[in-house]
Amino acid sequence: MTGAAGDGSHRAGFVALVGKPNVGKSTLMNALLQQRLSIVTPRPQTTRQRVLGILTKDACQVLFLDTPGLLEPGYRLQEYMLQSAVHTLHDSDAAVAIVDATRFNRDLDDRVVGFLEQSRGPVILAINKIDRTSRTSLLPLIEQAASRFPFTEIVPVSALEGDGLEPLLSAVIRALPPGPALYPEDMITDQPERFFVGEIIREHLFLAVREELPYASAVIVEDFTDRPNGTAFIQASIIIERSSQKGIIIGKNGRMLKNIGTSARKAVVDFLDRPVYLDLRVKVRPSWRKNEQELRRLGYAKR
Numbered sequence: 001m002t003g004a005a006g007d008g009s010h011r012a013g014f015v016a017l018v019g020k021p022n023v024g025k026s027t028l029m030n031a032l033l034q035q036r037l038s039i040v041t042p043r044p045q046t047t048r049q050r051v052l053g054i055l056t057k058d059a060c061q062v063l064f065l066d067t068p069g070l071l072e073p074g075y076r077l078q079e080y081m082l083q084s085a086v087h088t089l090h091d092s093d094a095a096v097a098i099v100d101a102t103r104f105n106r107d108l109d110d111r112v113v114g115f116l117e118q119s120r121g122p123v124i125l126a127i128n129k130i131d132r133t134s135r136t137s138l139l140p141l142i143e144q145a146a147s148r149f150p151f152t153e154i155v156p157v158s159a160l161e162g163d164g165l166e167p168l169l170s171a172v173i174r175a176l177p178p179g180p181a182l183y184p185e186d187m188i189t190d191q192p193e194r195f196f197v198g199e200i201i202r203e204h205l206f207l208a209v210r211e212e213l214p215y216a217s218a219v220i221v222e223d224f225t226d227r228p229n230g231t232a233f234i235q236a237s238i239i240i241e242r243s244s245q246k247g248i249i250i251g252k253n254g255r256m257l258k259n260i261g262t263s264a265r266k267a268v269v270d271f272l273d274r275p276v277y278l279d280l281r282v283k284v285r286p287s288w289r290k291n292e293q294e295l296r297r298l299g300y301a302k303r
């Protein structure tokens with residue numbers, strides 16, 4: 001049993017991290033957990049599913065839920081992403097809404113406020129990326145934010161530089177309901193290694209390709225077997241929509257696919273902390289983003 005639970009002061013609960021695409025939700029969760037769990041890229045719409053990150057301290061357990069950005073869906077995958085974010089917000093005990101300080105008006109628009117109004121619990125505002133603004137520009141943003149929504153607290157942060165994280169975490173803990181820890185204290189997430197391996201490969205794919213291609217691609221882990229010699233044998237496929245995209249991902253003399261495989265494998269080794277054999281292939285699934293059955297097969301299943 002953790003810490004101060006005996007005297008009834010222990011707190012625990014689910015905290016949704018929500019906001020427009022690219023505001024830094026995943027970077028913030030990783031910074032709060034001090035662990036690289038959720039994938040991060042410079043592109044909007046990187047996160048496609050909710051990711052649980054568990055932070056256990058003596059007097060509390062915070063169950064952070066990273067979510068996809070609150071986008072305007074144009075196709076089925078995006079509908080799934082929005083639904084996943086909105087459901088997570090509805091199901092959580094508290095929420096941290098995140099905005100990019102340099103894009104404040106875009107990030108705290110009426111639509112976002114409308115979603116926040118559906119939150120079950122208190123909502124804290126994290127004004128992120130303050131490393132890219134001046135201190136003097138923050139005060140007017142805080143005043144505007146307070147006039148748009150009854151945030152319980154407003155905290156300026158830089159998830160990238162680790163600035164403001166302590167005050168934010170204190171605000172989150174104050175927003176949690178009393179209760180015992182819900183997960184064992186050494187647990188960091190409830191999602192399987194296999195899920196994160198697919199995500200890490202997708203991260204390296206997103207970093208390597210341009211324009212529409214990241215949005216037209218997905219990764220599926222076909223086989224994940226721990227061999228008796230201690231090596232994780234992983235076979236994964238990059239799914240794309242058209243055969244014309246296949247050539248781009250494979251690259252001249254197979255170089256692009258090889259580079260993605262090499263960098264992804266290194267990151268998977270860091271994550272799993274054991275040797276990894278990675279076999280990476282490319283498969284075409286026409287219009288998978290719009291096809292319910294394909295989406296389900298890729299793990300993007302609606303509830």
Ligand SMILES: Nc1nc2c(ncn2[C@@H]2O[C@H](COP(=O)(O)OP(=O)(O)OP(=O)(O)O)[C@@H](O)[C@H]2O)c(=O)[nH]1
Pocket residue numbers: 020021022023024025026027028039040041042043044045046047048067068069128129130131132157158159160161
């Ligand atoms: N300068 C600066 N950049 C940041 C900060 N936080 C995040 N970023 C960058 O913003 C980009 C998006 O970060 P993510 O954490 O992937 O953002 P997200 O909100 O999870 O994005 P989606 O999953 O696509 O909705 C990355 O290039 C991050 O490095 C910050 O505090 N300062």
Ligand SMILES: [Mg+2]
Pocket residue numbers: 025026027038039040046047066067068
């Ligand atoms: Mg994200």
